[in-house]
Amino acid sequence: MSTPGKPILNIRGLTVEFRVPRGILTAVSDLDLDVYEGEVLGLVGESGCGKSVMAHTILKLCDPNGYVKSGKVVFDGRDVFAMSKKELRAYRWKDVSIIFQGAFNCLNPVMKVFEHMVDTTLAHGKASREDIKARSVELLKMVRLDPDVLTRYPHELSGGMKQRSVSAMAMLLKPKLLILDEPTSALDVLTQKFFLKILRDLRKEFGLTMIFITHDLATVAEIADRVAVMYGGTIVEASSVENIFYRPRHPYTKALLGAIPSIIGDVNKLKPLPGPLPDPVNPPPGCEFHPRCPYATSSCSKTRPALEQTDHMWLVACNREVAK
Amino acid sequence: MSGTSLIEASHLTKAFSVRYGFLRERKMISAVDDVSCSVNEGENVVLVGESGCGKSTLGRLTLGLLNPTAGLVSYRGRNIWAMDRKEFGEFRRRAQIIHQNPYSSINPVRTISQSLMPAMTQHKIAKNKAEAFKKAVELLGLVGLTPADDFLNRYPSRMSGGQMQRVTLARAVAVNPEYIVADEAVSMLDASLRLGALELMLDLQKRFGLSYLFITHDFAIARYFVKKGGGKIMIMYLGSLVEIGEGDSVIQKPLHPYTQTLLKAIPVPDPKATRERELPKLRSLDAPRLTETPSGCKFHTRCPYAEKICDDQVPELRSIAKRSVACHFAERYA
Numbered sequence: 001m002s003t004p005g006k007p008i009l010n011i012r013g014l015t016v017e018f019r020v021p022r023g024i025l026t027a028v029s030d031l032d033l034d035v036y037e038g039e040v041l042g043l044v045g046e047s048g049c050g051k052s053v054m055a056h057t058i059l060k061l062c063d064p065n066g067y068v069k070s071g072k073v074v075f076d077g078r079d080v081f082a083m084s085k086k087e088l089r090a091y092r093w094k095d096v097s098i099i100f101q102g103a104f105n106c107l108n109p110v111m112k113v114f115e116h117m118v119d120t121t122l123a124h125g126k127a128s129r130e131d132i133k134a135r136s137v138e139l140l141k142m143v144r145l146d147p148d149v150l151t152r153y154p155h156e157l158s159g160g161m162k163q164r165s166v167s168a169m170a171m172l173l174k175p176k177l178l179i180l181d182e183p184t185s186a187l188d189v190l191t192q193k194f195f196l197k198i199l200r201d202l203r204k205e206f207g208l209t210m211i212f213i214t215h216d217l218a219t220v221a222e223i224a225d226r227v228a229v230m231y232g233g234t235i236v237e238a239s240s241v242e243n244i245f246y247r248p249r250h251p252y253t254k255a256l257l258g259a260i261p262s263i264i265g266d267v268n269k270l271k272p273l274p275g276p277l278p279d280p281v282n283p284p285p286g287c288e289f290h291p292r293c294p295y296a297t298s299s300c301s302k303t304r305p306a307l308e309q310t311d312h313m314w315l316v317a318c319n320r321e322v323a324k
Numbered sequence: 325m326s327g328t329s330l331i332e333a334s335h336l337t338k339a340f341s342v343r344y345g346f347l348r349e350r351k352m353i354s355a356v357d358d359v360s361c362s363v364n365e366g367e368n369v370v371l372v373g374e375s376g377c378g379k380s381t382l383g384r385l386t387l388g389l390l391n392p393t394a395g396l397v398s399y400r401g402r403n404i405w406a407m408d409r410k411e412f413g414e415f416r417r418r419a420q421i422i423h424q425n426p427y428s429s430i431n432p433v434r435t436i437s438q439s440l441m442p443a444m445t446q447h448k449i450a451k452n453k454a455e456a457f458k459k460a461v462e463l464l465g466l467v468g469l470t471p472a473d474d475f476l477n478r479y480p481s482r483m484s485g486g487q488m489q490r491v492t493l494a495r496a497v498a499v500n501p502e503y504i505v506a507d508e509a510v511s512m513l514d515a516s517l518r519l520g521a522l523e524l525m526l527d528l529q530k531r532f533g534l535s536y537l538f539i540t541h542d543f544a545i546a547r548y549f550v551k552k553g554g555g556k557i558m559i560m561y562l563g564s565l566v567e568i569g570e571g572d573s574v575i576q577k578p579l580h581p582y583t584q585t586l587l588k589a590i591p592v593p594d595p596k597a598t599r600e601r602e603l604p605k606l607r608s609l610d611a612p613r614l615t616e617t618p619s620g621c622k623f624h625t626r627c628p629y630a631e632k633i634c635d636d637q638v639p640e641l642r643s644i645a646k647r648s649v650a651c652h653f654a655e656r657y658a
Contacts, residue, residue: 046514160610
């Protein structure tokens with residue numbers, strides 16, 4: 001993206017830990033991230049890299065055994081961790097809305113879709129049933145669903161229809177930022193493609209900012225303006241989607257892109273990444289990628305690289321010059 | 325690659341009875357519907373389809389883990405359901421399976437050596453425990469879990485997903501099989517580990533002369549597997565095979581409208597290329613419910629090119645341009 005809007009969300013030095021039987025698990029570690037108004041930020045990483053935890057923390061949602069150790073999240077100039085219960089209630093869904101992983105399987109089976117819409121709206125403010133209905137119908141049209149979906153029970157809808165209903169629900173209170181956590185992973189390929197198209201429409205219509213979280217790089221290539229790559233609980237590289245896919249700088253980004261099979265391209269150029277993913281309870285010292293990195297030197301196991309701007313809107317966290 | 329047929333399925337059908345809807349009516353669902361295919365010695369057959377299409381059921385039928393409702397499965401020309409106990413036992417040793425989730429397919433309260441060794445003594449691959457132990461060490465070395473001593477006495481909960489998937493591979497090859505059904509064997513692994521596991525499977529194939537029925541929903545993985553290891557790709561839709569082709573020809577130039585549409589919908593890790601791919605206009609986006617299988621060609625409810633004949637006549641798999649395609653109009657796309 002050449003001309004980004006102003007930052008709408010700033011995350012600084014965020015560290016989130018969990019108490020687990022084995023010790024302290026660091027899910028997110030000293031993470032910095034800005035999200036700009038109107039962009040679709042693709043957040044990619046493998047399982048356990050902390051991408052979902054980070055997303056939940058933006059809404060100050062945390063499992064009982066987890067806690068924010070340090071850092072802050074600022075949305076539109078307001079410190080999220082300093083909000084009162086009442087403020088949080090308004091912040092969630094009105095300012096920032098999230099579609100959780102597998103959310104479409106969490107619809108109440110004995111409630112019609114319309115009752116879900118009513119519940120959601122009333123939980124965060126006041127509105128008449130007529131207004132809610134009018135708004136729901138409008139949103140369902142946006143996601144190309146027939147308004148009579150409102151009178152149906154979840155079991156009467158297909159997976160793709162449920163996912164679209166949930167997306168409409170997430171838009172009910174006109175949030176500024178929509179977080180989508182693996183929204184397409186459980187959908188079949190055709191529905192996936194269609195859903196991405198709908199997201200693009202929603203964004204055009206409402207000028208929505210989105211964080212699109214996924215482990216699937218190909219989906220990110222399709223939907224994102226800007227991509228942030230996560231590894232070991234932190235962002236290792238962030239730049240425009242073209243830079244990340246055509247000119248990756250961080251050794252992890254390079255290696256990951258070189259290890260994913262696709263239906264196009266030369267399979268002989270692909271190379272598996274050596275070694276296992278880092279253990280979040282006992283992470284490797286220094287740069288967490290150093291045990292698997294072909295460019296690692298002895299200093300990489302000692303100093304943890306900071307996320308630095310190497311070019312305009314291009315952030316890389318690597319000790320080596322090769323990444324610059 | 326020799327041409328001897330190892331596993332042969334002919335007109336296989338497997339129907340399940342399900343209770344459906346508010347009144348819990350009983351209905352029959354044909355998960356696999358009149359499917360014929362074969363796996364030759366040393367060959368890779370990659371079975372691709374979306375969830376619910378019956379690909380796992382077909383895999384399990386070829387292993388004798390499920391009883392077919394109709395049709396035959398034969399192993400080296402012998403009907404597996406006509407075998408006596410001893411012969412069937414031998415077939416079971418020869419035909420192994422790798423499941424998607426290693427944590428649920430390996431006993432969590434047994435150590436890795438306790439999971440590997442009994443099969444070897446049971447099937448008389450090893451004479452005694454000591455020999456089985458020696459073989460277990462060897463196997464772990466083969467699948468890259470070294471030093472083996474570190475892993476033999478570990479419990480599954482102490483190992484990562486990537487390591488566990490290697491254990492399931494070791495366990496599958498421990499009994500000297502000829503045929504392995506790999507059911508979404510790498511789907512649970514992370515992107516950075518997937519390629520390594522695929523390479524290992526192909527490496528084991530060379531070493532032991534295995535035949536794979538590799539089941540996946542992921543065309544990219546399917547393509548990688550046949551490009552690297554050779555073989556053919558079969559595409560399944562709602563219980564039927566709709567297209568079969570050598571190598572990645574099915575992906576290079578799909579002939580069946582279903583394969584064509586799917587391949588246009590799959591995103592590729594290239595921002596420019598992937599945004600240029602447009603989905604053809606489908607008649608309906610959603611897949612039909614399994615309880616309401618369409619008449620005629622099963623894809624006609626969604627097919628962008630469907631005509632009258634497609635509504636009521638079932639297309640047979642026909643040979644066209646070195647391919648088998650089940651579409652009335654396949655010639656148009658060849």
